Each structure stands twice: as C-alpha cells, then as structure tokens.
Amino acid sequence: MREGRVLKAFGGYFFVYDFESKEVYRCKIRGKLKNEGSDVITGDLVKFDLLDDGSGVVEERLERKNSLFRPVIANIDQVIITFAIVEPDLDFKLLDRLLVLAEIADLEVTICINKVELSSLEVAREQLLPYQKIGYRVIYTSAKEGIGLDDLVEALKDNVSVFAGPSGVGKSSLLNAIQAGLELKVGEISQRIKRGKHTTRHVELLSLDTGGWVADTPGFSSLDLSFITAEGLQYFFPELIDYLSQCKFNPCSHSHEPQCAVKEAVEKEEITAERYQNYLKFLAEIENKKKSW
Ligand SMILES: Nc1nc2c(ncn2[C@@H]2O[C@H](COP(=O)(O)OP(=O)(O)O)[C@@H](O)[C@H]2O)c(=O)[nH]1
Numbered sequence: 001m002r003e004g005r006v007l008k009a010f011g012g013y014f015f016v017y018d019f020e021s022k023e024v025y026r027c028k029i030r031g032k033l034k035n036e037g038s039d040v041i042t043g044d045l046v047k048f049d050l051l052d053d054g055s056g057v058v059e060e061r062l063e064r065k066n067s068l069f070r071p072v073i074a075n076i077d078q079v080i081i082t083f084a085i086v087e088p089d090l091d092f093k094l095l096d097r098l099l100v101l102a103e104i105a106d107l108e109v110t111i112c113i114n115k116v117e118l119s120s121l122e123v124a125r126e127q128l129l130p131y132q133k134i135g136y137r138v139i140y141t142s143a144k145e146g147i148g149l150d151d152l153v154e155a156l157k158d159n160v161s162v163f164a165g166p167s168g169v170g171k172s173s174l175l176n177a178i179q180a181g182l183e184l185k186v187g188e189i190s191q192r193i194k195r196g197k198h199t200t201r202h203v204e205l206l207s208l209d210t211g212g213w214v215a216d217t218p219g220f221s222s223l224d225l226s227f228i229t230a231e232g233l234q235y236f237f238p239e240l241i242d243y244l245s246q247c248k249f250n251p252c253s254h255s256h257e258p259q260c261a262v263k264e265a266v267e268k269e270e271i272t273a274e275r276y277q278n279y280l281k282f283l284a285e286i287e288n289k290k291k292s293w
C-alpha cells in the first residue's frame with residue numbers, strides 16, 4: 001500500500017500527497033474507517049490504494065503525533081511565531097502567550113521577526129536576545145527586501161509548520177516571497193475576524209518546492225490560557241524550570257511567597273523581568289477565570 005499525507009479534506013474527499021511518487025491523489029475513505037470512529041483530517045498520515053481510474057481509497061490512518069483543534073490539523077512539527085519589528089509594534093505579551101500555547105502543544109518553535117528593513121537588524125537582535133538565550137530559534141526577515149528568506153526556507157524544510165501571529169505582520173507576504181506562484185492575498189484582514197462562528201474551515205497544507213509543508217491558515221485561533229491550571233503554567237516558561245525545585249514553598253506560585261528562587265533569579269536578571277511580569281499576568285488571568293465560575 002502507498003503511504004502519504006492528507007493535504008486537504010474537502011467535500012468527502014481527501015487529497016493525499018504520495019511520499020513516493022510525490023503526486024497528489026483524490027481519495028475516498030473506506031467506510032470501515034469511519035465506522036471505527038477514526039476520523040481523517042488535514043495532516044494525517046494514511047495508507048491508501050490506487051484504483052484503476054486514478055483515484056484512491058484511504059485504508060488506514062496512522063497514529064497521530066499531535067493535533068490542533070483550531071485549525072483542525074494533525075502531526076504538526078513546528079509553529080513559526082511571526083511578528084513585525086514595527087508596523088505593528090512588536091507585542092511581547094502576545095509573543096509570550098503564543099510561546100506558552102506552543103509549549104503546551106509541545107511544538108518546536110521558530111520566532112520570525114519580519115519587516116526588519118523598517119528598523120535595523122541590530123535593534124531587532126537586541127530585542128530578541130532574551131528569547132535566544134532561553135533557547136528559541138529566532139530568524140530575522142524582510143519579505144519586502146528579501147532579507148533572511150534562506151533562514152525561513154531552512155526552518156520550513158522537511159517540517160510541517162503552521163504560522164501564528166497577528167495579522168498585518170507579513171505572514172502571507174513571506175510565503176509568497178519563498179514560493180513563486182503562490183499568490184496569497186496580502187493585506188487581507190485575517191479570516192478569523194470575518195468568519196462566522198459555525199462556518200466550517202478547510203485547512204490546506206501547501207507543499208513547498210524547497211521542502212516541507214505549511215498550513216494556509218494561522219495556528220492558535222484561541223488565545224485563552226485558562227484551560228491550564230495555575231500550577232501548570234510555570235512549566236511552559238522554559239527558563240523557570242531549573243529554579244522550581246529551589247523555592248522554599250512547594251507548591252510556589254512565584255508571586256508572593258518568601259524565599260522564591262524564581263523571584264531571586266529575576267532580581268539577579270537571570271530571568272528577564274518582562275517575561276516574569278507576563279507570567280504573573282497569565283497567572284492572574286487563569287485564577288480570575290476560575291473565580292468567575
Ligand atoms: N515594510 C515591509 N512591509 C511588509 C513586509 N512584509 C509584509 N509587508 C506589508 O505588510 C502588510 C501585511 O502583510 P500580509 O502579508 O498581508 O500580513 P499577514 O496578515 O501577516 O498575512 C502588507 O501591506 C505588506 O505589503 C516587510 O518585510 N516590510
């Protein structure tokens with residue numbers, strides 16, 4: 001049997017990229033699979049057979065590594081968290097929120113800072129230095145001037161990626177810049193705003209000529225963190241983890257307790273004050289939501 005990846009599910013058909021022939025086949029799904037309750041979504045790895053007429057039948061869905069609920073997509077390797085250095089101003093609180101969501105989903109992260117030609121590489125690098133120190137990969141691009149596109153291609157290569165980040169930062173422009181003929185609309189208001197609550201969305205994976213797949217819709221449409229517990233939040237700030245066992249109290253929320261190793265690390269500037277402040281804000285959000293229930 002052939003093995004492939006579902007690039008798109010639409011109107012009862014599954015468009016499957018065959019790893020061997022590198023062709024895309026329109027497939028139906030074996031009724032047995034549906035009866036077993038084993039749904040097939042974009043990103044799924046499947047086994048399929050080809051019929052004489054050139055169409056295919058999905059016989060088996062392989063186990064998923066992970067899946068996102070919005071957008072509905074499976075087996076994602078990484079999220080490209082994209083911001084502009086200016087226009088719009090880089091929103092570090094939103095960046096930290098997206099990083100927490102990526103950590104929860106256990107995705108690899110690449111932070112992409114676009115529109116660097118409007119500022120300078122030096123300024124951008126300095127602002128993102130704390131994130132590089134934590135261990136996040138940061139790339140600096142300009143879709144307009146063609147800066148850093150090789151780094152983006154390299155990051156996308158051989159991975160299944162979703163973009164995340166506010167609208168207007170240049171996500172579509174970056175994809176257009178690395179893939180000739182793509183012609184995604186630029187300057188469009190994010191679909192999220194226009195879309196009605198109950199409209200089904202069809203997520204499509206684009207195969208890049210340079211290798212890799214990218215979802216055509218940005219990831220993490222819900223930015224709500226209150227589904228995690230107050231005690232859980234600390235584990236999604238990677239730079240806190242080494243300090244957690246050194247706090248006097250256990251559990252320690254690292255907000256008001258004495259002899260807190262995290263607070264001491266902030267004072268010594270081993271943890272940046274801005275990230276710590278955002279940790280406290282997210283913690284308050286989670287606690288307030290609980291109280292209102
Ligand atoms: N100056 C500058 N403008 C850019 C750059 N990349 C995108 N833009 C502009 O930013 C606006 C939003 O771009 P778009 O790709 O639609 O952003 P998206 O909403 O994140 O997909 C458009 O007017 C683009 O022309 C860049 O590198 N430099």
Ligand SMILES: [Mg+2]
Binds near residue numbers: 171173185186187
């Ligand atoms: Mg766009």
Ligand SMILES: [Zn+2]
Binds near residue numbers: 252254260261262263
């Ligand atoms: Zn503590």
